[in-house]
Amino acid sequence: DTGVSQNPRHKITKRGQNVTFRCDPISEHNRLYWYRQTLGQGPEFLTYFQNEAQLEKSRLLSDRFSAERPKGSFSTLEIQRTEQGDSAMYLCAGSDSADQYFGPGTRLLVL
Amino acid sequence: KNEVEQSPQNLTAQEGEFITINCSYSVGISALHWLQQHPGGGIVSLFMLSSGKKKHGRLIATINIQEKHSSLHITASHPRDSAVYICAVRFFYGGSQGNLIFGKGTKLSVKP
Numbered sequence: 001d002t003g004v005s006q007n008p009r010h011k012i013t014k015r016g017q018n019v020t021f022r023c024d025p026i027s028e029h030n031r032l033y034w035y036r037q038t039l040g041q042g043p044e045f046l047t048y049f050q051n052e053a054q055l056e057k058s059r060l061l062s063d064r065f066s067a068e069r070p071k072g073s074f075s076t077l078e079i080q081r082t083e084q085g086d087s088a089m090y091l092c093a094g095s096d097s098a099d100q101y102f103g104p105g106t107r108l109l110v111l
Numbered sequence: 112k113n114e115v116e117q118s119p120q121n122l123t124a125q126e127g128e129f130i131t132i133n134c135s136y137s138v139g140i141s142a143l144h145w146l147q148q149h150p151g152g153g154i155v156s157l158f159m160l161s162s163g164k165k166k167h168g169r170l171i172a173t174i175n176i177q178e179k180h181s182s183l184h185i186t187a188s189h190p191r192d193s194a195v196y197i198c199a200v201r202f203f204y205g206g207s208q209g210n211l212i213f214g215k216g217t218k219l220s221v222k223p
Contacts, residue, residue: 002155033210042115042197042213043154056210089152098142098201100211102154 004029004094004103012109013082020078021106025094032075033100034067036060037089046090049075082110114138117198117214124221130185132217134198137179144211145172145183146197154197157183188221195219 003026013019025032030051035043046065048056051072061067064082069075079086087110093100114137124130134143145157158165158172160181165172169188174181185192195218199211 035211035213037152040215042199042215043211044213045210048210091152091154093154099156099159100144101156102146104151104153107152 002094002101002103004092004101006090006092006103006106008106009104010107010109012111014111015082015084017082018078018080019082019108020076021090021108022074022076023092023094023103024074025092025101025103027073028096029094029101030072031095032069033093033095034075034077035091035093037091037105038087043089043091046077079108082108084110086110114202115198115200115212115214117217119217120215121218122220124188124219126189126221126223128188128221130188130192130219130221132183132196132198132219134181134183134214135179136198136200136202136212138202140176140179140200140202142201143174143181144199144201145181146199148195148197148216150194157196185219190221190223193220 005024007022032049034046037043049069064080067077089105091105093102118133143160147155160174169186171184195216197216198214
């Protein structure tokens with residue numbers, strides 16, 4: 001157990017609906033990363049926070065995606081107007097230095 | 112083009128066998144990670160390397176910076192080692208944000 005939690009663990013939604021995922025790193029993690037993993041592939045970087053500041057966004061993060069970390073603790077990732085191509089595992093990772101501690105992931109299925 | 116290449120993609124072994132998984136990358140890195148992912152999806156960090164060799168139990172990870180290559184070895188493999196093993200690197204050009212670039216993973220199945 002890395003101490004990083006994600007909710008929900010599974011989400012099934014219909015195309016066009018909005019979904020929101022939450023990540024709770026441990027308090028020492030000043031850095032927080034979101035990754036997306038599709039079937040048979042390694043994870044891909046989406047975005048990164050240093051405390052509450054979102055410092056980097058991947059080109060994978062279309063304008064339908066938004067992430068926040070309002071108090072520099074938990075983070076949310078929202079996907080608006082979901083598409084079937086958004087079906088994936090969404091992973092977050094906390095970091096206090098060089099290593100990263102992954103949460104269990106949220107598996108999204110868009111029907 | 113994936114800048115991190117792993118081989119093999121799939122590996123089946125008999126219990127007790129010595130296993131090697133390879134990872135190569137394209138440009139200079141500040142760190143390389145070996146991760147383990149079980150079917151439920153959660154990822155566990157096994158090693159973080161910037162040089163040399165690390166050992167933890169039956170797992171050994173080595174890195175050759177000049178050759179841009181790393182290996183993960185499992186000695187006396189066991190069915191509970193069955194998982195996907197992922198190599199991930201932090202490139203120098205990535206600046207200070209530290210996001211990882213991942214290989215596609217090696218799916219290991221150890222038969223009793």
